Amino acid sequence: MEYFTKPIGLLAPVPDLLRNAPSLIKMKERFPRYIGRAEKTQVFSRRLAREIILPKALEVDTRSHRDPGYVDWELWRQINRTKATIGYIPEKLGGLGWSGLDAFVFLEECITACTGISAFFGFNFFGVLCAFVEFRPDVCLKVIGEMVEAQRNDKPIFWAWSITEASAGTDAEDARAMATMKCSAYARKLPGGYSINGTKQFCSNGSLADYLVVTVCTDRSDPLHTMATFFVPARTEGFSVGRIERKCGQKASQTAELHFDNVFVPDENVWEPPGRGLRHTREILSVTRGIIGMLGLGIARGALERCIQFASSKKVRGHYLIEENWVQIAMADMLKDIMVVRAKCYDFAIALDTIHVLRLLENLPVKAALKMVPKAFILGESLQGLLKSPALARSVKGLKDWIVTDERVEYCACQGSAIKVAGTDLAMEVSSRVLDIVGIEGMSSCYGMEKTFRDAKGAQIYEGTNQANRLEVFHQEIGRGLGL
Amino acid sequence: MKEIIGVCRKFASRKVGPYALEADLNGDREWLLSVWQESNDLGIVGLVIPEEFGGVGQNDSCCGLVLDTLSSECSGVASLLLHHYVACKTVLAGGEPGLSPFFKMLLNDGGHMPPIATVIFPSDMDERRLVLREEKGKLLLRGKSPLTGNATLARYFFAFVYEGSEEQDMTCVLIDRQSQGIPLGEEAGLPGLKVNPFAPVILEDVEISPDRIIGRRREAKAVYEQTLDAYHGFIAACAMGAARAAYSRALQYAIDRYQFGSMIIHHQEIQRMLGTMLAKLSVGTSSYIASLEREEWGMPHGTPKNRFSKAFCTDAALEIAIDAVQIHGGYGYMHDYGVEKILRDVKVLQLLGESNPVISIKTI
Ligand SMILES: Cc1cc2nc3c(=O)[nH]c(=O)nc-3n(C[C@H](O)[C@H](O)[C@H](O)COP(=O)(O)OP(=O)(O)OC[C@H]3O[C@@H](n4cnc5c(N)ncnc54)[C@H](O)[C@@H]3O)c2cc1C
Numbered sequence: 001m002e003y004f005t006k007p008i009g010l011l012a013p014v015p016d017l018l019r020n021a022p023s024l025i026k027m028k029e030r031f032p033r034y035i036g037r038a039e040k041t042q043v044f045s046r047r048l049a050r051e052i053i054l055p056k057a058l059e060v061d062t063r064s065h066r067d068p069g070y071v072d073w074e075l076w077r078q079i080n081r082t083k084a085t086i087g088y089i090p091e092k093l094g095g096l097g098w099s100g101l102d103a104f105v106f107l108e109e110c111i112t113a114c115t116g117i118s119a120f121f122g123f124n125f126f127g128v129l130c131a132f133v134e135f136r137p138d139v140c141l142k143v144i145g146e147m148v149e150a151q152r153n154d155k156p157i158f159w160a161w162s163i164t165e166a167s168a169g170t171d172a173e174d175a176r177a178m179a180t181m182k183c184s185a186y187a188r189k190l191p192g193g194y195s196i197n198g199t200k201q202f203c204s205n206g207s208l209a210d211y212l213v214v215t216v217c218t219d220r221s222d223p224l225h226t227m228a229t230f231f232v233p234a235r236t237e238g239f240s241v242g243r244i245e246r247k248c249g250q251k252a253s254q255t256a257e258l259h260f261d262n263v264f265v266p267d268e269n270v271w272e273p274p275g276r277g278l279r280h281t282r283e284i285l286s287v288t289r290g291i292i293g294m295l296g297l298g299i300a301r302g303a304l305e306r307c308i309q310f311a312s313s314k315k316v317r318g319h320y321l322i323e324e325n326w327v328q329i330a331m332a333d334m335l336k337d338i339m340v341v342r343a344k345c346y347d348f349a350i351a352l353d354t355i356h357v358l359r360l361l362e363n364l365p366v367k368a369a370l371k372m373v374p375k376a377f378i379l380g381e382s383l384q385g386l387l388k389s390p391a392l393a394r395s396v397k398g399l400k401d402w403i404v405t406d407e408r409v410e411y412c413a414c415q416g417s418a419i420k421v422a423g424t425d426l427a428m429e430v431s432s433r434v435l436d437i438v439g440i441e442g443m444s445s446c447y448g449m450e451k452t453f454r455d456a457k458g459a460q461i462y463e464g465t466n467q468a469n470r471l472e473v474f475h476q477e478i479g480r481g482l483g484l
Numbered sequence: 485m486k487e488i489i490g491v492c493r494k495f496a497s498r499k500v501g502p503y504a505l506e507a508d509l510n511g512d513r514e515w516l517l518s519v520w521q522e523s524n525d526l527g528i529v530g531l532v533i534p535e536e537f538g539g540v541g542q543n544d545s546c547c548g549l550v551l552d553t554l555s556s557e558c559s560g561v562a563s564l565l566l567h568h569y570v571a572c573k574t575v576l577a578g579g580e581p582g583l584s585p586f587f588k589m590l591l592n593d594g595g596h597m598p599p600i601a602t603v604i605f606p607s608d609m610d611e612r613r614l615v616l617r618e619e620k621g622k623l624l625l626r627g628k629s630p631l632t633g634n635a636t637l638a639r640y641f642f643a644f645v646y647e648g649s650e651e652q653d654m655t656c657v658l659i660d661r662q663s664q665g666i667p668l669g670e671e672a673g674l675p676g677l678k679v680n681p682f683a684p685v686i687l688e689d690v691e692i693s694p695d696r697i698i699g700r701r702r703e704a705k706a707v708y709e710q711t712l713d714a715y716h717g718f719i720a721a722c723a724m725g726a727a728r729a730a731y732s733r734a735l736q737y738a739i740d741r742y743q744f745g746s747m748i749i750h751h752q753e754i755q756r757m758l759g760t761m762l763a764k765l766s767v768g769t770s771s772y773i774a775s776l777e778r779e780e781w782g783m784p785h786g787t788p789k790n791r792f793s794k795a796f797c798t799d800a801a802l803e804i805a806i807d808a809v810q811i812h813g814g815y816g817y818m819h820d821y822g823v824e825k826i827l828r829d830v831k832v833l834q835l836l837g838e839s840n841p842v843i844s845i846k847t848i
Contacts, residue, residue, distance in 0.1 A: 164814065167742065168743070169743070169813050169814055170743045170744060170813070171743055171744065174744075176744065177743065177744045177745070179745070180742075180744070180745035182742065201814070202814045245818045245819075245820075246509075246818065246819040246820070247817055247818060247819065247824075248809075248817050248818075248819070248824035248827070248828070249817075314609060314610075314611070315609070315610040315611070316608040316609055316610065317608055317610070318610065326841060326845060330841070428806065432802065432831065435831065435835060436834070436835070436839050436840060436841055437839075437841070439608075439609075439835055439839045439842075440630070440631050440672075440674075440682075440832070440835040440836060440839075441607070441609055441612065441630060441631060443672070443674055443675070443831075443832065443835055444631070444672040444673060444674065445672065445673030445674070445675070446673070450674065450675040450831075451675075453675065453831060454675055454828065457806070457809055457816075457817060457824070457827065458817045460810060461809075461810065461813055461814055461816065461817055462814065465810065465813055466810070467751075467753055467810075
């Protein structure tokens with residue numbers, strides 16, 4: 001990383017959030033705390049990305065290439081000590097109290113430094129999100145309590161979210177496709193719960209997980225109407241991790257096969273009953289697809305920043321590579337696309353804070369509770385016990401359903417899909433194009449650009465392939481209106 | 485020619501294909517050398533060298549098709565021969581009186597296994613410039629070379645070097661690593677063509693004896709241009725071979741995979757992707773063959789040029805490989821399926837020789 005010297009991007013000294021997203025200047029006038037915190041988050045994230053993640057990016061990539069099960073726990077601990085591992089938990093309860101916008105700002109900086117490492121600790125959020133989407137107050141508080149405690153003790157807790165099966169990837173994410181999904185895994189009703197059998201595929205962090213959220217159908221001949229969502233602690237008997245995949249890139253983030261052999265799930269851990277599993281999946285996707293768009297943007301930015309650093313430190317025929325006219329125009333072209341996609345990413349992040357699950361924290365009763373009730377009580381068992389009461393649980397869930405309506409979920413899924421395609425296609429394009437600029441010398445692994453190229457391809461595939469996401473945009477924005 | 489390609493195809497699918505993925509992971513050198521040995525027994529190694537000097541003496545398009553065929557099983561292996569062929573081309577371009585002695589070396593005096601050779605091309609990058617200078621009647625070569633294919637395997641390096649600051653003052657010299665003890669820099673860790681050890685060569689005032697100059701001193705520009713031209717043509721061939729493999733895997737996968745209630749090949753978008761891949765493959769293949777054959781046509785203007793087919797074929801191959809991975813979905817991203825390897829290989833092929841934007845710029 002010695003060639004990383006110029007004060008741009010990750011090395012830029014000041015928060016440049018408002019410069020990068022100028023519409024936020026107007027927002028800051030109205031919501032100074034909201035935007036001010038995002039700026040602070042940017043400073044925090046850039047430092048973490050530059051000082052902790054960037055120096056480790058190449059080493060972890062190489063080691064995980066040799067051994068796909070490799071984990072740099074010391075690195076995890078370093079990140080954990082900054083609380084970035086629980087950033088999304090309210091400040092009052094021990095986290096950093098990130099809004100959606102904060103989370104996106106954070107992601108952009110970290111991914112720019114390394115996609116694999118960021119996915120390794122960041123995708124944990126997907127699993128935790130599964131619990132929030134569920135929004136059973138006792139579960140949420142229990143999860144938060146455990147995460148906070150683990151952070152304090154420097155002890156990792158990993159979550160994984162598993163929907164994909166060997167013969168169903170796209171089919172696990174879309175209603176039209178799920179109707180014909182060929183399931184391998186299925187759940188059988190037993191007294192007091194379900195028994196799961198079968199195999200799930202390509203689960204990020206599945207091999208590290210303490211907790212898994214798994215969608216499994218109860219009738220393999222009718223997955224769409226019987227898909228359910230289960231919460232499975234990894235220590236449950238019958239659960240085991242299969243192969244950890246050897247991937248093209250994003251190597252620091254493990255992707256594993258999961259085996260279920262008569263895994264018993266008690267009724268209380270059935271998070272969505274048969275028939276509601278897809279709805280749960282869709283709600284997660286309505287958040288995470290936008291996140292993957294941001295991830296793509298980060299990959300593109302990481303590639304371009306490395307290219308700028310390289311081109312401004314290497315001379316060709318007596319002048320710096322960056323002084324070449326065609327290089328300048330190519331760089332500007334890539335930056336232009338990054339600017340455009342970034343604007344849409346932040347727009348989406350703010351939408352999540354306004355009309356999606358994160359709005360809940362802004363909701364008056366929740367806000368008041370967070371403000372007035374002591375932390376120990378919120379995270380204590382007595383409140384959790386109290387919240388188990390079905391009536392109360394129903395009313396809290398009702399509040400959430402009132403904010404996160406089905407319509408909003410589908411709307412955000414579509415917006416997220418558009419961003420996902422834009423961001424990840426940009427990642428592929430930019431990471432490839434920068435290599436054309438720096439040539440074979442700049443492709444040496446030590447410059448990190450070939451890594452961004454390898455990292456980018458995966459992002460076009462997960463959270464729904466870019467084809468599936470395009471179909472999503474068509475159906476929501478065009479097809480539905482025309483009755484197609 | 486047809487016969488040679490047939491032999492090569494059988495050889496590649498028996499000896500190369502089944503081990504390519506493993507070698508991509510572990511860089512199995514012993515296996516690579518045994519491939520080299522067997523290629524030699526089949527006459528593939530000596531393809532470029534004229535019969536009168538003990539080689540097989542085939543034309544450029546035959547060499548291109550052989551590389552294409554090998555590359556469809558493993559571009560890394562193909563790139564080993566690619567760099568060797570180009571080294572042989574340097575000797576041819578240098579002409580007499582070097583033909584007989586240099587080819588003799590390359591064929592190991594007719595001995596058991598011919599040594600591997602490669603070419604060190606001049607780099608635009610200042611820190612990778614080799615300089616030849618005369619001191620007390622001795623010719624000394626100094627500098628750190630650009631990344632060079634076959635580096636740790638090769639015995640002979642044909643290097644194009646400058647004598648002054650003038651681009652015109654180019655000389656081509658032969659370095660024998662075995663007898664001259666040349667150190668190598670660290671392997672570059674390129675993402676693709678992994679069995680081929682790309683590394684810089686470090687020359688610390690290596691003495692070049694006058695009989696190791698190819699062609700005439702300070703007049704190697706034309707030799708260089710011919711060599712680079714052959715390099716570009718052969719890179720295009722390798723790229724199309726890799727793309728062919730990517731296409732046929734994607735086609736097969738699209739027939740095997742069901743999603744959205746049907747074989748994915750029934751989705752028009754998948755058909756469009758496969759159709760576009762095939763179109764690029766077909767145009768690319770005819771372009772590189774045509775440009776490799778152009779000397780036989782005798783057309784004065786508008787003849788296909790190898791550098792254009794290199795730019796077109798490698799760009800096309802990259803697009804094809806990206807889509808082939810995409811059609812494989814999550815499986816495409818996993819090493820076991822072998823398509824992501826093609827993607828990595830093709831990206832390296834695309835950057836060999838002159839980079840594609842530079843080709844366009846230098847053309848005008
Ligand atoms: C690194 C990585 C991490 C992952 N992490 C997770 C995880 O944590 N949890 C999880 O559940 N899953 C995970 N996945 C799985 C991922 O979500 C799936 O790979 C993805 O949904 C695609 O499914 P598939 O691989 O089965 O491809 P398929 O669905 O089989 O698709 C194959 C091809 O067909 C195309 N296609 C399918 N239907 C259509 C259509 N109607 N029209 C046009 N084209 C079509 C697709 O675009 C694709 O090109 C991960 C995957 C990767 C690579």
